[in-house]
Amino acid sequence: MPVITTQELTKRYAQVTALDRLTVQIGSGVVGLVGANGAGKSTLIKILMGLVEPTAGRCDVLGFDPATDGPRLRSQIGYMPEHDCLPADISATEFVVHMARMSGIPANAARERTADTLRHVGLYEERYRPIGGYSTGMRQRVKLAQALVHDPELVFLDEPTNGLDPSGRDEMLMLIRRINVEFGISVLVTSHLLGELERIADHVVIIDGGSLLRSSSTSEFTQASQQLAVEVTSGTGAVTEVLTAAGLDVSVDGRILVVELAGDETYDVVRDAVAKLGHGLVRLEPRRHRIAEVFEGGVAGAGTT
Ligand SMILES: Nc1ncnc2c1ncn2[C@@H]1O[C@H](COP(=O)(O)OP(=O)(O)OP(=O)(O)O)[C@@H](O)[C@H]1O
Numbered sequence: 001m002p003v004i005t006t007q008e009l010t011k012r013y014a015q016v017t018a019l020d021r022l023t024v025q026i027g028s029g030v031v032g033l034v035g036a037n038g039a040g041k042s043t044l045i046k047i048l049m050g051l052v053e054p055t056a057g058r059c060d061v062l063g064f065d066p067a068t069d070g071p072r073l074r075s076q077i078g079y080m081p082e083h084d085c086l087p088a089d090i091s092a093t094e095f096v097v098h099m100a101r102m103s104g105i106p107a108n109a110a111r112e113r114t115a116d117t118l119r120h121v122g123l124y125e126e127r128y129r130p131i132g133g134y135s136t137g138m139r140q141r142v143k144l145a146q147a148l149v150h151d152p153e154l155v156f157l158d159e160p161t162n163g164l165d166p167s168g169r170d171e172m173l174m175l176i177r178r179i180n181v182e183f184g185i186s187v188l189v190t191s192h193l194l195g196e197l198e199r200i201a202d203h204v205v206i207i208d209g210g211s212l213l214r215s216s217s218t219s220e221f222t223q224a225s226q227q228l229a230v231e232v233t234s235g236t237g238a239v240t241e242v243l244t245a246a247g248l249d250v251s252v253d254g255r256i257l258v259v260e261l262a263g264d265e266t267y268d269v270v271r272d273a274v275a276k277l278g279h280g281l282v283r284l285e286p287r288r289h290r291i292a293e294v295f296e297g298g299v300a301g302a303g304t305t
Pocket residue numbers: 013014016017018035036037038039040041042043044082159
């Protein structure tokens with residue numbers, strides 16, 4: 001059963017159509033909502049939470065109509081907003097306890113759940129320090145903790161990796177995956193980076209100019225290509241030369257040699273060439289498309305990690 005359904009959902013502001021007859025169904029698991037800046041991602045989330053009224057169309061979230069059943073719906077969802085919105089002079093514990101109390105959780109339970117949630121997001125040691133002294137990564141984790149503390153069924157995470165360095169990004173992405181796997185919470189996570197959602201999302205929805213470009217499972221996007229990915233322990237240059245001399249089309253992508261498949265015998269040619277040169281074979285497998293390649297040029301301004 002879909003967690004979210006939209007039907008011809010439209011939002012017009014004075015100058016801009018932020019959502020343009022968007023019809024999509026979103027299931028449970030981790031779903032990535034991808035689009036360039038201004039594509040309409042935040043507007044969609046705000047409508048799905050009942051915070052912004054659509055100009056036209058309908059939507060359903062966890063069986064509720066956000067426009068008429070906002071308060072009941074919001075007790076079952078969590079929201080991590082895009083922009084920084086944290087008070088500087090109180091601790092993560094005080095802030096998250098406050099947010100838990102706002103959700104109707106009794107005082108003792110709110111303190112317990114806050115400690116558990118802050119431990120889960122990796123802020124347990126720092127939980128009594130004022131938020132004003134936190135790094136960007138720690139502040140993102142406080143925003144994530146307040147979205148989870150009332151044990152929602154579904155969380156909306158708006159650009160959770162914004163402002164993070166590569167290792168901070170990786171940690172945040174793994175944390176998001178764990179929210180779904182360990183707690184069974186469905187996640188709708190937005191990003192303007194296709195590559196990072198490909199790593200954690202079961203399903204990806206791509207919007208452009210407020211319209212649906214594509215909605216597919218991640219595995220459909222990343223189906224096998226007509227190429228082999230080859231990784232060797234050493235001698236990348238020599239292996240490339242030998243394979244090229246054998247008539248194969250080879251390119252280098254970081255540590256990986258990408259070899260165009262010219263029939264099943266390509267596997268043997270690669271294996272024999274690597275063995276003859278005395279190098280080890282780390283990997284020899286069909287290469288999968290990356291989502292960004294499928295959409296090369298399709299999403300204006302969208303980048304890859
Ligand atoms: N309250 C508003 N009043 C007028 N225009 C708005 C308002 N909110 C959003 N817009 C416009 O609607 C369009 C979609 O904005 P939205 O914030 O939903 O995009 P987004 O995909 O979340 O992008 P970003 O990641 O940059 O926030 C943009 O052109 C934006 O300027």
